[in-house]
Amino acid sequence: MQPSVAEGCALVTKSVAIVGGGIAGLAAAYEFTKQQQAGADLTFTLFEASNRLGGIVDTVRQDGYVLEGGPDGWVSEKPWARELAIELGLEQDLIYSNDAERVTYILRNGKLLPLPDGMRMMVPTDLHALEGSPLFSDEARHWYRTEPLRAAELKANAPDADESVASFVLRHFGREVLETVGAPLLNGVFGGDVHQLSVQAVMQPFVQMEREFGSLIVALQTRARTGRVAQPIFTSLRGGVAQLTYALAATLPSNALLLNRRVLTLARAGQQWHLHTAHTGDAPPPATGDSQPLRFDAVLLALPVWETRRLLQDLDPALAALLETPGSSALTVAYALPAGQPVPWPKGFGFLALPGGSVRMLAATFADQKFPHRAPAGGHSVRVYYGGSEAEAMRHQDVKTLAYAELERIVGALPKPLHSSVRYWPMALPQYHVGHLQRVAELDRRVAELGGLQLLGNGFRGVGLPDLIRDARVTARAVASASMAP
Numbered sequence: 001m002q003p004s005v006a007e008g009c010a011l012v013t014k015s016v017a018i019v020g021g022g023i024a025g026l027a028a029a030y031e032f033t034k035q036q037q038a039g040a041d042l043t044f045t046l047f048e049a050s051n052r053l054g055g056i057v058d059t060v061r062q063d064g065y066v067l068e069g070g071p072d073g074w075v076s077e078k079p080w081a082r083e084l085a086i087e088l089g090l091e092q093d094l095i096y097s098n099d100a101e102r103v104t105y106i107l108r109n110g111k112l113l114p115l116p117d118g119m120r121m122m123v124p125t126d127l128h129a130l131e132g133s134p135l136f137s138d139e140a141r142h143w144y145r146t147e148p149l150r151a152a153e154l155k156a157n158a159p160d161a162d163e164s165v166a167s168f169v170l171r172h173f174g175r176e177v178l179e180t181v182g183a184p185l186l187n188g189v190f191g192g193d194v195h196q197l198s199v200q201a202v203m204q205p206f207v208q209m210e211r212e213f214g215s216l217i218v219a220l221q222t223r224a225r226t227g228r229v230a231q232p233i234f235t236s237l238r239g240g241v242a243q244l245t246y247a248l249a250a251t252l253p254s255n256a257l258l259l260n261r262r263v264l265t266l267a268r269a270g271q272q273w274h275l276h277t278a279h280t281g282d283a284p285p286p287a288t289g290d291s292q293p294l295r296f297d298a299v300l301l302a303l304p305v306w307e308t309r310r311l312l313q314d315l316d317p318a319l320a321a322l323l324e325t326p327g328s329s330a331l332t333v334a335y336a337l338p339a340g341q342p343v344p345w346p347k348g349f350g351f352l353a354l355p356g357g358s359v360r361m362l363a364a365t366f367a368d369q370k371f372p373h374r375a376p377a378g379g380h381s382v383r384v385y386y387g388g389s390e391a392e393a394m395r396h397q398d399v400k401t402l403a404y405a406e407l408e409r410i411v412g413a414l415p416k417p418l419h420s421s422v423r424y425w426p427m428a429l430p431q432y433h434v435g436h437l438q439r440v441a442e443l444d445r446r447v448a449e450l451g452g453l454q455l456l457g458n459g460f461r462g463v464g465l466p467d468l469i470r471d472a473r474v475t476a477r478a479v480a481s482a483s484m485a486p
């Protein structure tokens with residue numbers, strides 16, 4: 001392999017540090033490995049503070065049950081996670097949501113009320129399906145019926161500037177739809193407040209639809225008539241999402257992966273980056289010793305956004321200030337329920353609770369009804385999700401018992417679980433508040449000025465797995481292309 005010609009005409013191999021071994025860091029490392037094979041003259045080292053790879057992707061498999069502590073799949077519409085799974089040889093393990101039985105419920109006043117068929121978020125494709133729905137009053141139905149009639153006005157008034165999800169939804173469908181569907185949906189996915197979340201960052205396709213069609217209902221109906229073959233809404237893997245992170249890790253050279261190594265500081269030194277690290281586990285210290293800075297030509301931070309901010313604080317306080325994105329904590333409790341004992345919940349994928357209602361949980365997923373292969377024949381699995389301050393409060397309590405009791409109050413008596421799994425993710429879901437895209441553009445500009453630094457992870461260009469994978473791979477390719485042999 002020919003070394004690339006670096007600054008000053010010296011022949012050097014580019015060295016890259018990846019900090020963080022979640023899906024973003026792993027996808028970047030995988031791409032570097034591919035680029036090395038294609039001739040890029042670089043080496044990389046991945047630093048992971050914990051004793052495992054995958055970050056929030058965390059599957060527990062036991063006795064034929066697949067319990068997810070983090071993501072349970074991804075939206076099929078975005079191709080990048082599926083493409084990666086296929087590249088990794090997992091095509092035969094891809095599974096799809098059971099859309100024939102797809103129903104999502106809204107928990108209101110203690111009752112599970114189904115969202116009508118054909119809803120995409122809060123937008124219906126079939127107005128007839130709204131008739132008779134116990135979820136909506138006549139007034140809400142009136143908003144829905146008349147939204148297509150206001151298409152020209154909505155298109156003419158579509159703002160260029162960013163706005164909150166709440167003001168966008170209010171303009172189209174009124175307050176009841178915002179409170180009954182919009183707020184629980186956005187809370188369930190982002191742990192976020194519709195009055196603060198940026199519509200351009202979290203509902204970009206709908207913003208486009210408004211600009212093109214005015215009416216979101218007309219837009220969806222037109223696309224359904226002219227669009228591609230419908231695909232299942234969610235994709236996952238037979239053995240759980242961690243199959244993807246395990247398969248990624250298996251492609252990486254083991255000497256490039258440093259587990260139990262937290263990066264403490266990051267500093268610019270001439271054309272290089274200096275990292276100080278510390279051991280966080282039981283393993284013996286490495287030969288290099290933690291007191292010596294480790295030197296790299298480029299650094300990819302693939303961290304929770306608050307940790308990225310900490311590392312950049314001394315280096316560029318103005319840049320760090322742009323990273324003051326609040327994060328919502330999450331706590332999940334997944335239960336395996338024995339075979340041969342019926343469960344009282346209805347068919348469907350699960351339910352979302354109205355924020356500020358009488359229950360503490362934000363949502364529950366009937367996991368074995370959403371995806372196949374989540375429980376052995378006749379068994380069931382369910383996952384309860386708490387967000388924000390409730391997640392933080394629950395983590396100090398007997399959460400397995402409390403969450404199960406709360407679930408039983410909603411759905412009825414349940415069999416004793418065989419086992420369960422609790423995961424707490426502090427400040428794991430960054431809140432993309434109004435102005436997020438402009439902030440990220442400014443961040444990118446400032447980061448580019450520093451040279452040799454890249455910011456990955458869920459603080460910037462999407463929180464879902466497909467976006468994170470795409471972003472990490474594109475970035476790693478760009479870093480590697482600068483070190484391609486001529």
Ligand SMILES: Cc1cc2nc3c(=O)[nH]c(=O)nc-3n(C[C@H](O)[C@H](O)[C@H](O)COP(=O)(O)OP(=O)(O)OC[C@H]3O[C@@H](n4cnc5c(N)ncnc54)[C@H](O)[C@@H]3O)c2cc1C
Pocket residue numbers: 019020021022023024025047048049050053054055056057069070071072073074075261262263264302303304307330331332425428429456457458459463464465466468
């Ligand atoms: C409960 C829950 C459910 C979700 N469900 C879905 C879903 O169904 N579908 C979907 O697409 N997305 C889902 N998401 C979002 C998605 O899972 C996350 O956005 C994504 O996994 C984040 O990946 P990441 O690599 O950016 O960060 P992380 O997974 O947080 O990884 C960051 C890594 O950095 C390490 N680290 C931290 N500090 C340091 C340091 N100083 N030095 C070295 N290492 C460090 C951490 O230990 C961690 O391993 C969900 C998120 C949550 C919390």
